[in-house]
Amino acid sequence: MVTMAVKRVEIQAAQRLRTLLREYFLDLDAASRDPGRRVAWCSSAGPCELLTALGFEVYFPENHGAMLGSKKVSAKYIPRAVGAGYSPEACSYMNSDIGAALCGYSPLQEAYGVAGPPRPDLLVYSTNQCREVQEWWNFFGRRHGAVVLGVRPPLHLGEVAAEHLRFVRGQLAELIERIEARFGLKMDEDRLREVVDLSSRASTLWRQVLDTARAHPSPLTFFDGLIHMAPVILRRGSQTAVDYYEALLAEMQARVADGVGAVPHERHRLYWDGMPVWPRVRDLSEKFFDLHAVIAASTYCNSWAFDPYDGGDPLLWMARTETEVFINRDEEVKEHFLMEMFQRFDIHGAIFHNARTCPNNTNSRFGMAQRLRQRLDTPILVIDGDLSDARFFSTAQTLTNIEAFIEQLEERLR
Amino acid sequence: MSGSLYVGVDVGSSATKCVLLDGAGRLVGRHVVPSGFDFGQSAEAALDKALLEAGADRSAIVHGVATGYGRERVTVATQRVTEITCHARGAREWYPQVRSIIDIGGQDTKVIHVGADGRMADYRMNAKCAAGTGTFLESVALKLGISLAEIDALAMQCTTDTILNSYCTVFAGTEVIERIKAGQRREDISMGLFRSIASRVVEMLASRDGPVGVTGGVVAHCRAMVRALEEALQTEVLRPPLPQHAGAYGAALIALNRATAHRAPQAVVPTRCET
Numbered sequence: 038m039v040t041m042a043v044k045r046v047e048i049q050a051a052q053r054l055r056t057l058l059r060e061y062f063l064d065l066d067a068a069s070r071d072p073g074r075r076v077a078w079c080s081s082a083g084p085c086e087l088l089t090a091l092g093f094e095v096y097f098p099e100n101h102g103a104m105l106g107s108k109k110v111s112a113k114y115i116p117r118a119v120g121a122g123y124s125p126e127a128c129s130y131m132n133s134d135i136g137a138a139l140c141g142y143s144p145l146q147e148a149y150g151v152a153g154p155p156r157p158d159l160l161v162y163s164t165n166q167c168r169e170v171q172e173w174w175n176f177f178g179r180r181h182g183a184v185v186l187g188v189r190p191p192l193h194l195g196e197v198a199a200e201h202l203r204f205v206r207g208q209l210a211e212l213i214e215r216i217e218a219r220f221g222l223k224m225d226e227d228r229l230r231e232v233v234d235l236s237s238r239a240s241t242l243w244r245q246v247l248d249t250a251r252a253h254p255s256p257l258t259f260f261d262g263l264i265h266m267a268p269v270i271l272r273r274g275s276q277t278a279v280d281y282y283e284a285l286l287a288e289m290q291a292r293v294a295d296g297v298g299a300v301p302h303e304r305h306r307l308y309w310d311g312m313p314v315w316p317r318v319r320d321l322s323e324k325f326f327d328l329h330a331v332i333a334a335s336t337y338c339n340s341w342a343f344d345p346y347d348g349g350d351p352l353l354w355m356a357r358t359e360t361e362v363f364i365n366r367d368e369e370v371k372e373h374f375l376m377e378m379f380q381r382f383d384i385h386g387a388i389f390h391n392a393r394t395c396p397n398n399t400n401s402r403f404g405m406a407q408r409l410r411q412r413l414d415t416p417i418l419v420i421d422g423d424l425s426d427a428r429f430f431s432t433a434q435t436l437t438n439i440e441a442f443i444e445q446l447e448e449r450l451r
Numbered sequence: 452m453s454g455s456l457y458v459g460v461d462v463g464s465s466a467t468k469c470v471l472l473d474g475a476g477r478l479v480g481r482h483v484v485p486s487g488f489d490f491g492q493s494a495e496a497a498l499d500k501a502l503l504e505a506g507a508d509r510s511a512i513v514h515g516v517a518t519g520y521g522r523e524r525v526t527v528a529t530q531r532v533t534e535i536t537c538h539a540r541g542a543r544e545w546y547p548q549v550r551s552i553i554d555i556g557g558q559d560t561k562v563i564h565v566g567a568d569g570r571m572a573d574y575r576m577n578a579k580c581a582a583g584t585g586t587f588l589e590s591v592a593l594k595l596g597i598s599l600a601e602i603d604a605l606a607m608q609c610t611t612d613t614i615l616n617s618y619c620t621v622f623a624g625t626e627v628i629e630r631i632k633a634g635q636r637r638e639d640i641s642m643g644l645f646r647s648i649a650s651r652v653v654e655m656l657a658s659r660d661g662p663v664g665v666t667g668g669v670v671a672h673c674r675a676m677v678r679a680l681e682e683a684l685q686t687e688v689l690r691p692p693l694p695q696h697a698g699a700y701g702a703a704l705i706a707l708n709r710a711t712a713h714r715a716p717q718a719v720v721p722t723r724c725e726t
């Protein structure tokens with residue numbers, strides 16, 4: 038077979054992203070050593086805006102879990118957490134993060150020359166994604182003698198009713214009161230509005246960036262999304278994130294105008310549901326690239342694409358984003374969301390990742406893949422793996438599975 | 452012998468199979484060798500033996516398609532296709548009426564569904580685990596110190612509906628020992644192993660419409676496997692004449708098709724990623 042080496046077209050904003058991340062982690066490190074500043078840890082879909090508005094620097098442990106996965110070191114540290122009594126089948130972000138802490142390792146050491154994650158004064162989780170974050174935060178709360186607080190929205194909702202939002206808004210208001218009392222702070226309402234507005238603007242821009250993938254060829258893939266979603270999580274509520282996504286959006290729009298595709302000769306448009314396989318992102322990305330298949334959309338990258346803020350009650354907006362997030366919805370809402378996404382992005386086939394240690398972010402456990410396959414006549418492949426623990430993932434078997442899937446899509450084109 | 456030949460090579464985790472077809476699609480040579488450590492060498496050895504059977508030499512080969520776990524190592528191949536597509540192709544050539552194909556290999560098991568139009572509609576591979584594969588049988592046989600053929604012969608004399616409960620290979624080994632200690636007959640325990648595989652395979656079937664075909668090394672060597680599948684599915688399953696060669700046969704058919712279809716260049720130039 039004749040093969041031609043084709044170079045990936047680099048996204049220019051990547052350079053800016055590297056600077057943004059470096060500044061973020063260096064500043065967090067400085068904050069954790071400055072007695073005049075405070076650090077809060079927050080779950081990725083948690084109420085980080087109110088923490089920022091109260092003057093905390095916010096750090097997101099899940100991002101650290103993903104870094105451990107990408108660096109392929111999770112399997113090295115998970116056994117330490119298992120030895121400490123955490124199930125090997127529990128969240129591998131959590132296990133690798135706990136294990137790495139017990140061994141005194143952090144990928145931030147090599148990347149930014151800092152000792153590791155910033156020492157927390159406060160840890161805040163939301164169980165809108167899972168209860169694992171609660172136990173994960175509790176571990177570090179005990180370790181650092183820091184207070185752990187949480188928000189617990191009603192789970193797995195179909196319709197989100199006004200009373201659900203009132204209930205969650207009430208929890209957020211109470212959370213603010215407890216933090217104020219504990220740290221002697223006072224929430225500045227105008228500042229909260231400002232942070233929520235910035236958060237919503239970054240999120241809206243991020244959604245617009247993802248939407249450029251509707252173009253044929255798509256200017257970006259899921260794998261690009263995994264890199265460029267960092268600011269919408271880590272720098273949510275800052276002007277920096279807004280500026281970043283304005284630049285990225287302009288670049289993607291220019292690509293669309295110039296007909297630049299993320300994969301050469303785009304032939305198949307795919308959807309990815311579930312968590313990424315962080316230790317194998319490169320293998321997977323290269324495989325799809327070689328097969329002329331673009332993963333044009335994903336549930337994961339869309340998880341931080343919130344509805345815009347209308348300038349009203351900022352806590353209500355936060356309550357809505359907390360509660361309406363995809364992972365917290367019932368099967369029917371999820372199914373409708375996926376059907377809309379398939380249509381919106383002109384999807385030819387979808388891949389569902391059955392992540393062994395994250396049932397929460399896995400949607401192939403209750404027949405959804407089969408239902409969608411039947412309803413839409415869209416081929417769906419379920420692959421077994423994990424977000425971070427490579428021991429649950431067979432590269433050879435999965436790559437063969439993906440090749441066979443593309444052969445199946447090719448047959449449909451004939 | 453002269454004329455054009457089309458070769459299919461299936462490099463599986465346990466065995467490497469080679470099939471040669473002539474221009475009319477007749478099977479003129481075939482061979483199986485253990486895959487061993489060097490997949491490239493095994494492919495060459497299987498091809499040489501198959502050529503010997505066909506009474507031909509390499510110059511007669513027009514196209515070759517490689518499939519299976521070690522397909523990248525087959526130098527005679529002009530194309531590489533996954534074992535899923537190749538098994539479906541091979542089985543359908545033997546039994547055009549099949550709608551589901553179960554392939555039980557050494558390392559993995561696949562269930563492939565084909566539509567009435569012959570196109571692959573859906574497929575599944577077993578999870579990353581020995582459950583439901585030939586490895587499961589081999590490892591229990593090793594533990595008991597008997598061969599696969601002996602387990603099969605014993606199983607065919609089973610008189611009960613014994614089934615092993617463990618999917619896990621390690622637990623199955625322990626369960627076999629417990630059952631021997633409990634005084635159960637070796638014949639029944641042996642059949643229990645095949646039933647355990649069959650129940651795992653049946654879980655992978657997304658649809659039970661239409662005739663079912665079985666391929667792969669395990670059904671080639673073990674009649675008890677076919678019996679266990681028929682019990683589990685409560686229907687007769689179609690076992691082709693050369694179940695172990697289905698993948699290589701399918702690959703050779705794809706090679707032949709490629710030659711007989713028009714010789715237009717591929718729509719897309721295959722590319723290789725450079726990051």
Ligand code: SF4
Nearest residue numbers: 128166167169395397
């Ligand atoms: S959602 Fe999944 S990956 Fe994320 S913290 Fe919870 S269990 Fe871990």
